[in-house]
Amino acid sequence: MPEALNLIDDQRPAQRRAALAILDELEARSAFPGAHRLGVTGTPGAGKSTLIDALLRALRARGETLAVLAVDPSSRASGGALLGDRVRMRAAGEDPGIFIRSMAAREQLGGTAAGAHASVLILSCVFDRVIVETVGVGQSESDVHSLVDTLLLVANPSSGDALQFMKAGLLEWPDVFAVNKSDLGAEAARTRSELESGLAVGESASGEWRRAVLQVSARDGTGLDALQQALDAHRDHLSTSETLAARREAGRVAHVLSALRERFGSRGVEALGGATGVANRLRESGAGTFSLAAQLDAELDAALAARS
Numbered sequence: 001m002p003e004a005l006n007l008i009d010d011q012r013p014a015q016r017r018a019a020l021a022i023l024d025e026l027e028a029r030s031a032f033p034g035a036h037r038l039g040v041t042g043t044p045g046a047g048k049s050t051l052i053d054a055l056l057r058a059l060r061a062r063g064e065t066l067a068v069l070a071v072d073p074s075s076r077a078s079g080g081a082l083l084g085d086r087v088r089m090r091a092a093g094e095d096p097g098i099f100i101r102s103m104a105a106r107e108q109l110g111g112t113a114a115g116a117h118a119s120v121l122i123l124s125c126v127f128d129r130v131i132v133e134t135v136g137v138g139q140s141e142s143d144v145h146s147l148v149d150t151l152l153l154v155a156n157p158s159s160g161d162a163l164q165f166m167k168a169g170l171l172e173w174p175d176v177f178a179v180n181k182s183d184l185g186a187e188a189a190r191t192r193s194e195l196e197s198g199l200a201v202g203e204s205a206s207g208e209w210r211r212a213v214l215q216v217s218a219r220d221g222t223g224l225d226a227l228q229q230a231l232d233a234h235r236d237h238l239s240t241s242e243t244l245a246a247r248r249e250a251g252r253v254a255h256v257l258s259a260l261r262e263r264f265g266s267r268g269v270e271a272l273g274g275a276t277g278v279a280n281r282l283r284e285s286g287a288g289t290f291s292l293a294a295q296l297d298a299e300l301d302a303a304l305a306a307r308s
């Protein structure tokens with residue numbers, strides 16, 4: 001597993017081509033719907049890692065195998081927060097049914113999105129559920145949304161948090177909301193109703209899935225059963241309504257777009273006809289996401305070279 005994940009970091013041309021071929025193959029062959037891809041986002045300190053640890057224990061006890069990809073936007077694979085995540089996710093222990101890996105986001109989410117996208121693909125071929133933990137900092141919400149089937153937002157029990165999400169326009173992305181640390185008292189209930197009223201405004205955008213705000217405590221286990229049920233219910237909702245395939249497809253397009261945008265800016269993306277153009281190319285070429293991204297990259301390179 002670590003070898004497969006390392007392959008995608010290898011930038012040498014031959015290795016890169018081999019990696020792309022492997023990823024396309026995995027993508028083409030992986031069972032649908034396959035692993036549940038769950039994103040967990042929220043402000044630093046909201047309790048994402050602690051909550052994931054609690055979920056790992058509960059889901060593992062049900063017989064599931066799980067992988068966690070912790071994406072840290074502030075560091076380039078330095079120690080700090082990532083080490084903290086390891087410490088807080090103790091459930092792993094020596095259990096081969098649980099795999100935890102950290103990656104630095106500057107090179108990944110919103111940076112080289114390919115890394116996160118490829119990692120999720122590889123892990124979802126092996127584990128029943130893949131959990132992506134990422135700090136919520138504006139833009140990354142839509143990035144992580146395009147990586148996963150279900151996005152969980154973990155909030156602190158504080159009005160400040162709720163307000164900040166609303167101001168930043170972040171409420172449109174998550175599918176399930178959890179106000180954590182309800183063991184700390186009444187503030188959690190207030191934050192919950194604030195979030196609920198914020199959601200009511202954007203309700204139509206979320207289609208038929210009714211987004212719920214749950215109150216949980218990763219520390220004492222309050223609300224964790226309900227949270228698990230909500231996460232599974234969302235996944236079931238997606239699978240039965242056929243929106244899962246559409247969401248995965250949109251995720252592939254988003255991956256190609258962010259890879260291109262990173263190198264060529266939005267101008268480059270426009271030259272290819274924007275999101276619609278890329279979606280059409282994906283459909284018409286029948287190519288895998290990873291090799292198509294590389295191919296379009298080369299096309300834009302050639303176009304630029306021809307112009308200069």
Ligand SMILES: Nc1nc2c(ncn2[C@@H]2O[C@H](COP(=O)(O)OP(=O)(O)O)[C@@H](O)[C@H]2O)c(=O)[nH]1
Binds near residue numbers: 088183216219
């Ligand atoms: N009281 C209380 N503290 C919590 C709870 N969940 C997490 N914490 C604490 O909040 C701090 C941040 O938790 P962490 O999981 O690292 O947050 P992350 O940055 O969102 O991953 C730690 O000190 C945790 O022990 C909870 O349910 N109740």
Ligand SMILES: [Mg+2]
Binds near residue numbers: 048049050085133
């Ligand atoms: Mg964390």
